[in-house]
Amino acid sequence: MVGWNSAKFNLNPTPENFLIGCGPYLVDGEDGSIYQIPGETFRESDWKAMFLAEFKGHVLPDELVDSTRLSLQTGGRVSAIRHLREVAPILNMAQANRYVQAIQRGERPPEELVLLTRQSDSCPPLPIQRITGPAI
Numbered sequence: 001m002v003g004w005n006s007a008k009f010n011l012n013p014t015p016e017n018f019l020i021g022c023g024p025y026l027v028d029g030e031d032g033s034i035y036q037i038p039g040e041t042f043r044e045s046d047w048k049a050m051f052l053a054e055f056k057g058h059v060l061p062d063e064l065v066d067s068t069r070l071s072l073q074t075g076g077r078v079s080a081i082r083h084l085r086e087v088a089p090i091l092n093m094a095q096a097n098r099y100v101q102a103i104q105r106g107e108r109p110p111e112e113l114v115l116l117t118r119q120s121d122s123c124p125p126l127p128i129q130r131i132t133g134p135a136i
Contacts, residue, residue: 001026033133038126045125054128064117069103088117
């Protein structure tokens with residue numbers, strides 16, 4: 001992580017001496033790419049998970065998939081569908097059934113159904129931007 005600011009801010013760290021947009025920057029140790037992480041995203045969001053999902057292809061953990069899987073294991077398919085519809089009432093019966101069937105097969109539920117179950121943020125985090133790279 002690299003950040004920078006004005007010499008004036010370093011001598012007197014008050015808001016009026018603070019330069020906006022000065023990082024932090026992430027230098028990727030694998031390929032040398034440089035990413036700018038908006039300050040608000042860095043402070044208020046799980047920026048590491050955002051970075052890994054967007055730029056490294058990691059699948060983010062999904063608590064609803066995990067809890068539905070547990071409900072399936074302990075109570076069966078009907079119990080899992082009931083649990084899923086209680087938590088995500090936006091899914092109709094056919095969609096909930098497809099979601100649970102995917103979990104039964106050991107697969108991730110279809111992405112269009114996963115997206116339906118997520119609540120949209122009223123103020124989503126600002127995106128991480130690749131400034132340059134990869135260097136290799």
